[in-house]
Amino acid sequence: MPEYKAPLRDMQFLIDEVFDYQAGYAAMGAGDATPDMVSAILAEGAKFCEQVLAPLNRSGDEEECQINGGVVTTPKGFKEAFAQYVEGGWNGLSADPVYGGQGLPSSLGLIISEMVGSSNLSWGMYPGLTHGAMSAIHAHGSEVQKQTYLSKLTEGRWTGTMCLTEAHCGTDLGLIKTRAVPQADGSYAVTGSKIFISAGEHDMSDNIVHLVLAKLPDAPAGTRGISLFIVPKFLPDAQGEAGARNGVSCGSIEHKMGIKASATCVMNFDSATGYLIGEANKGLNCMFTMMNHARLGTGMQGLCLGETSFQGAIKYANDRLQMRALTGPKAPDKAADPIIVHPDVRRMLLTMKALNEGNRALAYFTAQLIDQAHSGETAEQREEAENLLAFLTPICKAFMTETGLEVTNHGMQVFGGHGFIREWGMEQLVRDCRIALIYEGTNGIQALDLLGRKVLGSQGKLLRGFSKIVHKFCEAKAEHPQLKGYVAQLAQLNQQWGTLTQTIGMAAMKNPDEVGAASMDYLMFSGYVILAYFWLRMAEVAEQKLAAGTADAAFYQAKLATCEFYFKRLLPRTAMHLAGAEAGSECLMRLPAEHFAL
Structure with a gap:
């Protein structure tokens, strides 16, 4: 297995030099998050991971x-590691101090989550699912619910889940069959079955708090009739501790391609006692608080596994001897040259590096927006951050996982035949990464959300919010001595972005299928343009430092070289995605569905 080392230098580069987290922390009143404190937290987090x-x-x-009689046991060492994590205070790092958290910025918590995901996804x-449940309860729960659950979840004595989908409905949550019947005491009897529930049952905490989507007896049809309920495994007693067992059980766990040590459960609710969170029939509003947290976290998983794969690949490429360089021996004292001298291996390694570091910049910028959305000085600042978050969230989830899978595949390829062998650990990273393109809303769903809901649904407002940032940057740097050629390239793509959006929007007015036909190429085009912007921001800092x-x-020179590689070898992919998005739906829909039948 690759030996993971947290890329602290690159993390500090983004935090301190590119995005100036410290200024943001000062503006939001997070005085405890001093540079020394942040560095110490990152160093200790790296050590633990x-x-x-x-x-x-x-x-x-x-x-x-393993499951035995409904009891799920995690692999050896997992429970003890969670106890250390909780004891170290990591679970409540960014949680509300009112409920026992440390109150540090959300962006800092997301950086720690990168290290966690890179070391052991x-x-x-x-803890990842727990943080999603905490965010939903904090945003939508009553004060009694917050007092009952948040302190225990923050402390790590209890953990949380999201119980959304069912076997027959997948992403179409309007089809759920789980029912919640009102009871005389104000609670609800929840009955139904949920699938694909991460951390649904395990041995790492005293209680598991399930957040369950269900429908009331008089609920409207479809998604407008969904409510959200807190359904704990053990009902809280008078002292707020885990009391009587609730009607919740784990029917089975899934045997998966990857993330095998994560318990993916079928959860059965048999007249389980539940408590409405938020308003009746407004469960989707509460759910999206969880889902947006989860989607950003899932996008990070592409970066996490890509980083670990890159670290394994560069070590192997420097050690593995195969053939001589085409320009003559580079290690004449050895039987052959290390494979890192070969251009095609360099192509793979630089692709990995450029995508990883570009994705990290995107992730850290988005993390900073979360801070601003929660704690911006003015309502206008908070709204602007929320709009940018709404636009970037589906891109983070889909683009970062699509490219993360590409990176892990390259990492395995660098190892040649050894990459396919289990003992090296590279194939596990590919298997673990594959699910990230599927769960928390497939990438196709993210693309529809981006183009249909976020961009066209806002009449282009959310796109303009980000493209204006790019436009202003390009105007300001148009004559930059070293970067002006790349700036011109980005400015042209930014203009094409707007034109493409208008083209699709006009076509969709005549045929709604045009949105679905263009959406995935549109999202990938967007992702490559966004990373180009962040690569120029990083390159500008590197030029200044040099x-x-x-x-x-050497660190800054590597940034400039990787930026050049990105613009020359990866950014041209936008032309392919532009052509695909403009190709329309006719070639997709012309062939009758009957042709695909066996």
Whole structure:
């Protein structure tokens, strides 16, 4: 298995030099998040992930979760690692101090989650789902519900889940059959079955708090009739501790391609006692608080596994001897040259590096927006951040996981035949990454959300919010001595972005299928343009540091070289996606459905 080392230098580069987190923290009143404090937290987080979580990654994959009589046991060491995580205060790092959290910025918590996911994605699912449940209860729960559940969830004694989909409905939640019948005491009897429930049952906490979508007896049809309920595994007693067992059970766990140490459960609710959270028939509003948190986290998983794969690939490429360089021997004292001298291996490694570091910039910018949306100084600032978040969330989820899978595939390819062998750990990263393109809304759904709901549904407002940022940057840097050629390239693509959107919008007025036909290419086009913007921001900082003189010149020179590679070898992919998005729906829909029948 690759030996994960947290890329602290690159993380600090983005935090301190590109996005100036400190200024944002000061503006939002997060005085405790000083540079020294942030550095110390990142260093300790890295130590925990490298020394505790990473060694459990391969063994967890091999052992998997086990179920016996409805009781799920996690792999050896997982429970103990969670106890250390909780004891270290990591679970409540960004949680509300009112309920026992440390109150540090959300962006800092997301950076720690990157380290967790890179070192052991399966393990990271357990606290990850808990944080999603905490965000929903904090945003929509009553004060009694917050007092009852948030302190325990923050402390880590209890964990949480999201119980959304069912076997017959997948993403179409309007079809759910789970029912919630009102009871005399104000609670509800929840009955139904949910599938694909991550961390639905396990042995790592004293209680599991399920957030369950269900319909009331008089609910309207479709998604307008969905409500959200808190359904704990053990009902809280008079002291707020885990009391009597509720009517919740795990029917089975799934045997999966990847993330095998994450318990993916079928959860059965048999007249289980539940408590309405938020308004009746407004469950989707509450759900999207969880889903947006989960989608950003899922997008990070593409980056997480891509980083670990890259670290494994560069070590192997420097060690593995195969053939001589085409330009002559580079290691004449050895039987052959290390494969890193070969251009095609460099192509794969640079693709991995460019996508990883570009995705990290996108993720950290988005994390900063979460801080601003929660704690911006003015209502206008908070609204602007919310709009940018709404636009970027489906791109983060889909683009970062699509490219994350590409990166892990390249990592496996660098190893050649050894990459296909289990003992090296590279194939596990591919398997673990594959689910990220599917869960929390498939990438096709994200693309429809971006183009149909966020862009066309806002009459282009959400797109303009970001493209205006790009436009202003390009105007300001148009004569930059070293970067002006790349700036012109980005400015042209930014203009094409708007034109493409108008073209699709006009076509969709005549045929709604045009949105679905163009959406995936549109999302990928958007992702590559966005990363180009962030690569130029990073390159600008690197140029400034080199001009001023720095002891870390190699780091900044590598940024400039990778930026050049991105613009010359990866950004041209936008032409393909532009052509695909403009091709229309006719060639997709012309062939009758009957032709696809066996």
